[in-house]
Amino acid sequence: MTCPLCKNQESTSFIGINDILFWKCPSCYLIYKDQSFHPTPNEEELRYNHHHNNSECEGYVDSLNQALEPSRNYIDKHMVGLDFGCGPEPVLAKMLEETSAECYHYDPIFFPELPDERLDFVISTETFEHFSHPSQELNLITSLLIPSGILTVMTHRWKDDTNLADWWYMRDQTHVCFFHDKTFEYICKKYGFSTEYDDGDKVIILRKIIAWEK
Incomplete structure (x- = not known):
């Protein structure tokens, strides 16, 4: 499997939670759900609408602040950024604009509309695990950033x-790929990033x- x-074309398969077929890449260490188990767009939308992720929660x-607070060290009020994968309510973008920088969502x-301008930063919280085509999504995100731009990612990583x-993180129907420390090493090498912060x-x-x- 590619x-x-x-x-890489040498991924190995394993059966995970609820008898779902997963694949593990020996090169970049990405674990990804077999395409036959991916949710439909309607199933995804229904799931996201049931999250009730809003500013009153x-x-x-508190969860968003785990990504936002360390990001503030690299963002100032003159910058323009993007909340990538904000869901039905752009809570993080609003939180950031209240105290710091302008932020699209x-x-x-x-x-589904992206800003025309290139951006100083992109923050993506609990979104990478939903990427059906992670190389395409990373191509997009990287192209949106200016050189020296900041990318903050919040997604639970699997360990050796x-x-x-x-693993509880695999139980969500809409979670289709899972990242390892070595996956982010690959991303840095492939897309031209360096690591500024890692919890x-x-x-x-x-x-x-x-x-x-x-």
């Missing part, structure tokens, strides 16, 4: 000792260090 991120705001289902047969678990902040071309 890896949807690095295109204290737990959700984008979601392929709810807000993670019990993949019963070792789910938040990583990258800086675009080259003028990247597809």
Whole structure:
């Protein structure tokens, strides 16, 4: 099976939660769900609408702050950025604009229009695990950033000792790919980023260090 991120053709399969077929890439360490188990667009939209992720939900705001607070060290009020994968309500973009920088919001289902200008930063919280075609999504994100631009990603990473047969993060129907520390090493090398911050678990902040071309 061909890896949807690095295109290595030697991924190995395993059966995970609920007898779902997954693949593991030996090159970039991406784990991805077999395409036959991906949700339909309607199923995705229904799932996201049931999350109730809004500014009144204290737990959700606290979760966003885990990515937003370290990102503030790299963002000032003169910058313009993007909340990539904001869902039905762009809570993070609003939080950022209240105290710091201008922030657009984008979601392929709810807000499918992207800004015309290139951006100083992109923040993507609990979105990477939904990427059906991660190489395409990363091409897009990288092309949106100016050289030296900042990319903040929040997604739970799997570890070498993670019990993949019963990992809670794989239970969500809409989670279709899962990243490892080595996956982000590949992303940095492929797309021209350096690591600015890493909490070792789910938040990583990258800086675009080259003028990247597809």
